[in-house]
Amino acid sequence: MLNIDKLNFSYGDMQVLWDLDLTVNEGEIVTVVGANGAGKSTTLKNVSRLVKWTSGSITFNGADLAKHEPHEVVEMGIVQVPEGRKIFPEMTVLENLRMGSFIKSARPDRDANIDRVFQLFPRLKEREKQLGGTMSGGEQQMLAIARGLMANPKLILLDEPSLGLAPLLVKFIFDIIQEINKQGVTVLLVEQNVYQSLRISHRAYVLETGRVVLTGKGEDLLNDDHVKKAFLGM
Structure with a gap:
């Protein structure tokens, strides 16, 4: 459904994304996890066409998103729920x-x-x-x-939906994400809550300073030594 190929993006002279490759298949929950400044939100902004990438490509159901304005991207079926609710x-x-x-x-x-x-x-x-x-x-x-x-939406982009919420509400939000997915909406999720997001994901990507350093099934990454040490304090 969504294919990001060799995506590079810079804010002025500061490069934020480096040769980013990411795919989302129809019906999946795919999560991008990483620390602050890893490039997670920037990735979503590129998909929504809120910013313009330096090089690389993003396609949605075969359509080149570089040829479309943000409002057209929404009409195509990509909807972003921004960080901070807005x-x-x-x-x-x-x-x-x-x-x-x-x-x-x-x-x-x-x-x-x-x-x-x-x-x-x-x-x-x-x-x-x-x-x-x-x-x-x-x-x-x-x-x-x-x-x-x-x-x-055919594809919903969720940017830090659990940020600042009490633990009980965090669990509710992740349960809702799974329910939305069961109702037929594909999900691309950006989250700092690594445990909860990997727990519900079909696949996930770990970003560090704008580069994909790990990818795999959510449950497999939960058991990965690097993920445990870097994000789960284990």
Whole structure:
């Protein structure tokens, strides 16, 4: 579904990604893990076309993403849920969700998708008239993911969805990611919570200073000595 080939990217004179190779097959949960500054979020921004890579290529279902603007990438079925939630704080929960279905292809399914995300996140149904900015961090993260689902994504990009959440909510968010995947949405996940993300992943990539240093099945990487030492404190 998604193929990143020999991707290089720089912020000015500072190179962030080095010959990055990454694939995501339809139906998978693929995780990119690594420390702060490893290039994880930058990878997602390149897929979303929010930044322009220096060299290499990214294709989605065979289409060259270099030929498409960010709004066209969304129309193609790639939706990013950004780090830090980035909800509309002065809009209600329901208004935030409606904004998620702004693209033309998603509008006919708006009501059905609202029902769908309310089933996934009953808390949002209880607060549908509440302003997004007045909700807790966990509730805002639920809203950010739900808003992303409103666009009918084929591939959803999740950037640090567990960041800053209490342990109980972290488990809930990862359970939801698995449920979204079971409902037919392919997932590319960027996470610092290495244990939880590898636990639910079909495959994963370990990034260090913009380079892929390990790749494999999530369960295999959980048992890898390098991963244990670098990220799990074992």
